[in-house]
Amino acid sequence: MGSLRGLRLAAGSYFRFCERDAFSSLRLTRNSDLKRINGFCNKPQESPKPPTHTYGHRVPLHKPTDWEKKILIWSGRFKKEDEIPETVSFEMLDAAKNKVRVKISYVMIALTVAGCVLMVIEGKKAAKETSLLTSLKLERKLV
Incomplete structure (x- = not known):
């Protein structure tokens, strides 16, 4: 418990130190504008050149197993198993699993x-039956 308190105090002092440094790099000018003092020269920025070659971002594909095919059908992505392509993206598979997970949770709630x-x-x-039995036992004892 004490070490957690010390850690919390150390983190607080570190953030106060960083905050003080951030405000010291800003100063008010005569026009009351905030100006940043960063120590770099103020050269105009050159426009970045477009890359000479383009990268082909391919989404990694996955061959679904029989169980994953059933999940894709249950989630409503595909109507029949024949419609499922040879390979599907991981994003599609994750979305289908999440949809099935939500459906199962709704069934469990119901x-x-x-x-x-x-x-x-x-x-x-059971309460009615026990009250009936107790009344019968009381009548026996009274008779």
């Missing part, structure tokens, strides 16, 4: 709510 309602109904039935 099952949890249905289970809670069922347990409340069963509990009320």
Whole structure:
């Protein structure tokens, strides 16, 4: 606990130090404009030259397994397994997995709510039965 406090104090003092340095590099001029003092000469910036060659960014592709094909179908990306191409991008596969994950979580939420309602109904039935049994036992003892 003490080391965490010391770490927090050290981090705070470091940020105050950085903040002080940042404000010392700014000074107010007579026109009350902020001017940055950075120690570099003020040469006009030359326009960057366009690259002479272009890079071909290819998205890495992945051959889906049978399970991943089922996930792609369940997520609604494709209607049939025949429509799925030989290779798919990882982004498409991740999006399909996330969609299926969300659908499964919705089903789990619905099952949890249905289970809670069922347990409340069963509990009320059990409470009525126990009250009936206790009244019968009391009548026996009185007779």
